[in-house]
Amino acid sequence: MAHRIALVPGDGIGNEVLPEGVRLLDHLAAQTDGLAFEYTHLDWGAERYLRDGVSLPEGAIEWLQSDIDAIFLGALGDPRVKGQQHARDILLGMRFKLDLYVNFRPITLLDARKCPLKNKGPEDVDIVVFRENTEGVYTGIGGQFKRGTPDEVAIEAEMNTRKGVERIIRAAFEYAEEHGRKSVCMSDKANAMRHGHDLWQRAFKEVASEYPAIENFHLYVDVLAMELVRAPERFEVIVTNNLFGDIITDLGAQIQGGIGLAGSGNIHPGKVSLFEPVHGSAPDIAGQGKANPLATFLSAGMMLTFLGHPELETRIQNAVQQTLLADEVTPELGGTLTTSQVTDRVLARL
Ligand code: ATP
Numbered sequence: 645m646a647h648r649i650a651l652v653p654g655d656g657i658g659n660e661v662l663p664e665g666v667r668l669l670d671h672l673a674a675q676t677d678g679l680a681f682e683y684t685h686l687d688w689g690a691e692r693y694l695r696d697g698v699s700l701p702e703g704a705i706e707w708l709q710s711d712i713d714a715i716f717l718g719a720l721g722d723p724r725v726k727g728q729q730h731a732r733d734i735l736l737g738m739r740f741k742l743d744l745y746v747n748f749r750p751i752t753l754l755d756a757r758k759c760p761l762k763n764k765g766p767e768d769v770d771i772v773v774f775r776e777n778t779e780g781v782y783t784g785i786g787g788q789f790k791r792g793t794p795d796e797v798a799i800e801a802e803m804n805t806r807k808g809v810e811r812i813i814r815a816a817f818e819y820a821e822e823h824g825r826k827s828v829c830m831s832d833k834a835n836a837m838r839h840g841h842d843l844w845q846r847a848f849k850e851v852a853s854e855y856p857a858i859e860n861f862h863l864y865v866d867v868l869a870m871e872l873v874r875a876p877e878r879f880e881v882i883v884t885n886n887l888f889g890d891i892i893t894d895l896g897a898q899i900q901g902g903i904g905l906a907g908s909g910n911i912h913p914g915k916v917s918l919f920e921p922v923h924g925s926a927p928d929i930a931g932q933g934k935a936n937p938l939a940t941f942l943s944a945g946m947m948l949t950f951l952g953h954p955e956l957e958t959r960i961q962n963a964v965q966q967t968l969l970a971d972e973v974t975p976e977l978g979g980t981l982t983t984s985q986v987t988d989r990v991l992a993r994l
Contacts, residue, residue: 646680654689656925657935658718664937664987690722699733705741715918721925744910747775751896754965758901768877774816775889779808804840816883817855825880827859831868904936907943919947933982936974963993
């Protein structure tokens with residue numbers, strides 16, 4: 645049976661990297677008995693939003709839930725759209741309404757030369773971050789009072805629910821157990837945020853006690869930021885809230901060699917989930933064939949594992965790694981190849 649994939653190239657370089665990701669999927673399907681994909685192409689993004697005001701179309705969520713196995717997304721963001729309303733509607737809309745509570749972001753160094761840290765190699769940088777993806781400060785709860793006056797007040801509330809905190813922590817421990825990872829680090833700011841992050845502390849202790857074979861430890865997020873730079877080898881699995889996860893994984897993207905190499909999954913185990921490169925639409929290089937497609941390939945790999953083909957993800961990772969080591973890369977990594985030439989090299993290695 646074919647895997648039903650919704651394709652959302654989105655904006656800017658999303659339109660360049662996603663088609664390369666589809667080439668990769670088609671290449672694997674042609675090589676693998678019984679592997680097939682059925683695509684639905686979606687025009688969600690700035691162009692359509694500017695044309696007819698539609699961001700996430702009506703009925704889209706129900707359709708994704710009933711007819712689609714995975715969503716493969718390029719990037720959303722366009723300088724012509726004030727406040728990036730369309731991107732928020734589409735991406736946050738899917739994250740919240742499909743309840744994609746796991747933001748799964750590996751920080752894996754594939755090529756030691758790409759790491760900005762001194763004397764660190766692939767054996768030191770192999771971390772998986774579980775970022776909570778449906779709560780925190782991203783719910784928009786809060787308000788402004790006396791806006792634009794000297795007495796202005798602005799309140800941004802961070803929402804933490806017992807259910808939400810517990811399930812992301814459990815997902816991190818489950819992953820550690822299934823993948824032979826020895827420790828889980830939880831990071832918060834409980835010394836300053838004494839209500840919400842006290843909930844994180846208690847939930848972490850309780851869930852951790854169900855996994856006695858896995859070491860658990862806690863770091864305040866400021867200490868985590870320092871430690872990730874000083875000694876990334878300390879970490880195997882990290883679990884944290886939505887905001888801190890956003891920041892820490894961008895730090896991680898640099899440690900692994902740049903944003904062009906960072907893939908991600910937005911996952912609800914067992915339900916339709918979304919896979920995308922971490923980078924944005926990069927309007928500065930859009931349309932020039934300079935976009936690095938490797939983050940998209942690594943995201944495709946995560947999608948294939950989610951769809952039940954972990955051996956294909958391993959093959960993609962190996963092909964990406966060999967392509968990096970051969971310096972067959974786009975200009976931001978010091979190479980001279982175009983987006984589709986990099987794809988050619990990866991496909992040849994597959
Ligand atoms: P957003 O606000 O949508 O997250 P942004 O434009 O602020 O995105 P990104 O697009 O993620 O930020 O990236 C910042 C810069 O990094 C880009 O302007 C671009 O120069 C570079 N960049 C990002 N992704 C890639 C890529 N895949 N290949 C090459 N360069 C990239």
